[in-house]
Amino acid sequence: MKFLILFILAGCLYFTSPANAQSKKVTVDTIHVHGICEMCKERIENAAYIKGVKNAKWDAQTSSLEVFYRTDKTSKEEICKSIANAGHDNDLIKATDEQYAKVHACCKYREQHQH
Amino acid sequence: MHHIMYSLVLILVVNFAISQTFLEGVVVEENAKGILAPLIGANVYWSGTVTGTTTDTVGIFKIPDDHNNHQLVISYIGYQSDTIQIEDHDKLTIVLKSTVDLNEVEVIFREKATKIDFRSSINKQIMGEKELFKAACCNLSESFETNPSIDVSFTDAVTGTRQIEMLGLAGIYTQLTQGNMPYVRGLASSLGLTYVPGAWVESIQVTKGIGPVINGYESMAGQINVELKKPEGEEKLLVNTYINQSGRSELNLHKTFKLNKNLSTSLLGHGAVRPLKTDGNNDGFMDVPQMQILNLTNRWKFDNQKGLMGQFGIKALLDDKVGGQMAFDKSLNRDSTNPYGVGINTKRVEGWYKTGYVFSEKRYKSMGIQLYALNHQQNSFFGLRNYEAKQETYYANFIYQSIIGNTNHQFKTGLSFLSDHYDEVFEVNYFRRLEQSSGAFFEYTYDYHEKFNLIAGMRVDYNNLFKWVITPRLHLRYAVSEKTVLRASVGRGQRTANIFAENMSLLASSRSFEITSSNDKSAYGLNPEKSWNGGISLSQDFRLNYKEGVLVVDFYRTEFIDQVIIDRDNDPQKVLFYNLSGRSYSNSFQTTIDYEIMHRFDLRLAYRWYDVQTDYLEGRLSKALVANHRGFVNLAYETKNKWFFDYTFNVIGPKRLPGTESNTIPYQLETNSPSFVTMNTQVSKSWTKKWRAYIGVENLTNFKQNNPILSSEQPFGRYFDSSLVWGPIFGRMIYLGASFTI
Numbered sequence: 001m002k003f004l005i006l007f008i009l010a011g012c013l014y015f016t017s018p019a020n021a022q023s024k025k026v027t028v029d030t031i032h033v034h035g036i037c038e039m040c041k042e043r044i045e046n047a048a049y050i051k052g053v054k055n056a057k058w059d060a061q062t063s064s065l066e067v068f069y070r071t072d073k074t075s076k077e078e079i080c081k082s083i084a085n086a087g088h089d090n091d092l093i094k095a096t097d098e099q100y101a102k103v104h105a106c107c108k109y110r111e112q113h114q115h
Numbered sequence: 116m117h118h119i120m121y122s123l124v125l126i127l128v129v130n131f132a133i134s135q136t137f138l139e140g141v142v143v144e145e146n147a148k149g150i151l152a153p154l155i156g157a158n159v160y161w162s163g164t165v166t167g168t169t170t171d172t173v174g175i176f177k178i179p180d181d182h183n184n185h186q187l188v189i190s191y192i193g194y195q196s197d198t199i200q201i202e203d204h205d206k207l208t209i210v211l212k213s214t215v216d217l218n219e220v221e222v223i224f225r226e227k228a229t230k231i232d233f234r235s236s237i238n239k240q241i242m243g244e245k246e247l248f249k250a251a252c253c254n255l256s257e258s259f260e261t262n263p264s265i266d267v268s269f270t271d272a273v274t275g276t277r278q279i280e281m282l283g284l285a286g287i288y289t290q291l292t293q294g295n296m297p298y299v300r301g302l303a304s305s306l307g308l309t310y311v312p313g314a315w316v317e318s319i320q321v322t323k324g325i326g327p328v329i330n331g332y333e334s335m336a337g338q339i340n341v342e343l344k345k346p347e348g349e350e351k352l353l354v355n356t357y358i359n360q361s362g363r364s365e366l367n368l369h370k371t372f373k374l375n376k377n378l379s380t381s382l383l384g385h386g387a388v389r390p391l392k393t394d395g396n397n398d399g400f401m402d403v404p405q406m407q408i409l410n411l412t413n414r415w416k417f418d419n420q421k422g423l424m425g426q427f428g429i430k431a432l433l434d435d436k437v438g439g440q441m442a443f444d445k446s447l448n449r450d451s452t453n454p455y456g457v458g459i460n461t462k463r464v465e466g467w468y469k470t471g472y473v474f475s476e477k478r479y480k481s482m483g484i485q486l487y488a489l490n491h492q493q494n495s496f497f498g499l500r501n502y503e504a505k506q507e508t509y510y511a512n513f514i515y516q517s518i519i520g521n522t523n524h525q526f527k528t529g530l531s532f533l534s535d536h537y538d539e540v541f542e543v544n545y546f547r548r549l550e551q552s553s554g555a556f557f558e559y560t561y562d563y564h565e566k567f568n569l570i571a572g573m574r575v576d577y578n579n580l581f582k583w584v585i586t587p588r589l590h591l592r593y594a595v596s597e598k599t600v601l602r603a604s605v606g607r608g609q610r611t612a613n614i615f616a617e618n619m620s621l622l623a624s625s626r627s628f629e630i631t632s633s634n635d636k637s638a639y640g641l642n643p644e645k646s647w648n649g650g651i652s653l654s655q656d657f658r659l660n661y662k663e664g665v666l667v668v669d670f671y672r673t674e675f676i677d678q679v680i681i682d683r684d685n686d687p688q689k690v691l692f693y694n695l696s697g698r699s700y701s702n703s704f705q706t707t708i709d710y711e712i713m714h715r716f717d718l719r720l721a722y723r724w725y726d727v728q729t730d731y732l733e734g735r736l737s738k739a740l741v742a743n744h745r746g747f748v749n750l751a752y753e754t755k756n757k758w759f760f761d762y763t764f765n766v767i768g769p770k771r772l773p774g775t776e777s778n779t780i781p782y783q784l785e786t787n788s789p790s791f792v793t794m795n796t797q798v799s800k801s802w803t804k805k806w807r808a809y810i811g812v813e814n815l816t817n818f819k820q821n822n823p824i825l826s827s828e829q830p831f832g833r834y835f836d837s838s839l840v841w842g843p844i845f846g847r848m849i850y851l852g853a854s855f856t857i
Contacts, residue, residue, distance in 0.1 A: 026661060034156075034169075045714070046755055049714050054660070054661035054662075055661040055662050055663070055711075055714075056714070057663070060167070061158065061160050061167065061188070061190070062158055062190050063158055063169070068661040109169075
């Protein structure tokens with residue numbers, strides 16, 4: 001029983017503490033980002049995690065990135081710019097050819113539907 | 116993932132990864148005026164898979180055929196996703212409707228090291244490569260360190276064998292399969308887990324509660340299926356090494372060869388040695404035995420590109436372990452009473468063949484056959500006690516899969532045959548058993564969108580020793596919402612106990628084995644074990660501080676109708692085997708939270724509680740050496756440049772120790788073991804996806820059970836017992852290793 005109580009307590013403690021963070025202005029956006037695979041997912045998410053981003057999850061099936069961010073610290077444009085910089089075309093910004101050239105061979109989403 | 120369950124067997128039988136044909140079509144939108152226009156960049160993928168593509172500038176797509184899946188999903192931001200049933204090869208025209216509500220996006224899947232299959236009606240965790248990396252060493256018995264549903268403990272302080280437990284019941288009640296064919300069973304019950312090197316494993320599926328009927332009637336508390344790396348997989352070469360401070364060294368190799376577009380093969384090799392003798396607790400006994408293992412597998416896979424696919428393989432294993440007192444030398448003191456020694460020598464050869472055919476015009480229809488043969492020989496001695504055993508097993512399973520009307524109603528049916536032949540010599544007693552069972556099964560799957568699934572299975576077998584075996588099983592899943600899933604399962608299981616092989620740890624004691632037979636023709640004169648298992652689980656996705664998490668709560672109950680009772684409480688100088696009269700049950704409750712604290716920083720918290728009670732001759736007792744409480748924390752952090760940090764914390768509650776009160780004072784134990792904490796940690800780094808190096812520490816706090824061997828100074832005396840192990844038998848252990856993959 002001791003353990004159960006300890007665990008519940010630990011759980012409660014942990015899960016109540018971050019609540020204060022929610023008072024800040026956080027918004028959620030869904031951004032369409034081109035990509036193919038798990039490697040793309042890693043690259044896209046890492047790129048999306050710029051300062052002010054709380055959570056970013058890209059789904060390979062729908063090619064959509066769900067991103068939570070603080071509007072006082074960053075913007076959708078900033079996030080999209082960072083993603084394009086990593087080589088992934090998205091709703092707002094298309095990656096330059098140089099940026100696109102950096103992605104791994106298996107992630108060449110622009111060529112994907114041509115072969 | 117959608118169809119993982121339904122096609123569980125066929126995926127393995129037929130392996131659809133390489134596809135031969137393409138499905139083509141066009142995706143168009145219908146505007147307000149009803150005019151059709153092509154949609155550019157729409158996503159097209161097979162439901163529940165990552166096989167997908169996007170439409171080109173005129174809305175056309177071409178997607179590799181997926182024989183295993185006939186549900187194609189088309190999605191496009193701002194449009195309603197559409198799932199269509201693919202029945203034939205005709206070119207498709209798909210019309211997507213615009214939707215105002217942008218939130219109508221598909222459920223987002225997170226790629227986790229361990230994931231619970233959200234859409235399957237079976238409570239099944241899939242442990243991928245990432246999870247397996249967390250336990251750097253070395254074989255299946257050590258792969259579950261980060262899985263709170265499975266308890267791993269040492270069986271005794273001499274053979275160094277680890278056993279698993281699910282739902283508070285010994286590993287023997289969990290069916291262990293490899294590629295969904297029989298694997299760790301029979302004579303391999305104790306050591307079999309160590310015969311699967313971790314580096315060979317692609318994934319492990321852990322099912323809590325009863326399994327599907329297709330794989331036989333033996334799953335009682337759970338099922339663990341291991342998938343080895345495939346010849347047609349992405350990995351071309353793997354070299355993996357490991358060494359720890361006790362001198363244990365391991366080497367793994369995996370090499371694939373693609374001979375042509377129809378045929379591929381792979382070689383898997385594993386060698387392990389522990390040449391040194393170590394005695395960390397100064398009891399005169401080696402903590403773990405010296406060992407030498409050589410394990411080789413050759414796998415083949417063919418695909419005629421027209422729907423016929425198959426694979427076959429052969430596996431050979433040599434395992435030699437020598438343990439006991441430090442002074443023991445096998446070549447000199449084999450039959451003497453000083454010093455005490457233990458030797459276990461195992462030779463094992465297995466072969467399997469699986470083939471499957473998918474009807475190309477009707478992709479929902481397929482059939483497959485699985486064949487398996489095994490020869491297992493063990494020669495062993497524990498002091499002056501000899502145990503020699505042989506097992507020959509043959510297995511065949513034929514599966515036919517189709518639908519009733521539409522793909523909401525699927526079924527699998529088939530026939531199976533299992534033959535086990537055992538020859539055992541224990542001390543001066545000879546036991547022989549030929550057990551054969553033939554049976555038929557039918558499994559119906561109902562799938563109502565993603566809201567509700569049901570799997571109802573029934574199998575009827577005829578066993579030459581135990582007559583008819585009826586095995587009904589039912590799994591239900593109901594998605595209350597996108598974030599909440601309820602599951603329930605109930606079913607019957609049966610198995611035949613191999614009392615010596617399953618209790619080998621008891622051989623390293625002075626206990627005499629006494630069997631109370633109730634009939635003369637069955638296994639050792641004992642009844643088969645029969646049980647009902649039922650459980651419910653709730654899985655709740657949540658979001659906290661913008662991060663996602665999953666809470667899983669489950670409860671399982673197993674009630675034995677018949678059980679072979681292993682009674683160590685009656686007399687500390689004996690172990691009694693007899694049929695259950697009265698009740699024996701296990702209740703298991705577990706709650707687990709998986710949560711992403713930060714990007715790339717995952718937390719897993721778990722608590723589990725067991726109540727396992729059995730009616731012994733001396734009355735109802737809770738099961739010995741099972742902890743009622745266990746708490747678990749795992750933290751995993753990964754940096755951008757591929758450093759991985761992993762930390763596991765376990766707190767294990769008191770365990771009841773078998774009764775020793777009739778022993779003279781120095782050989783009496785407490786009634787319960789103390790609770791204790793163990794911690795493991797590992798740091799690894801990978802470079803360019805090819806190189807990976809790791810260093811870790813097992814049992815960080817150096818907690819050890821003092822005197823794990825009772826009467827270790829007199830191993831041939833009356834009180835000697837090495838099976839009263841409740842905690843770690845060796846202390847802090849540092850290991851390091853590296854792997855190279857291309």
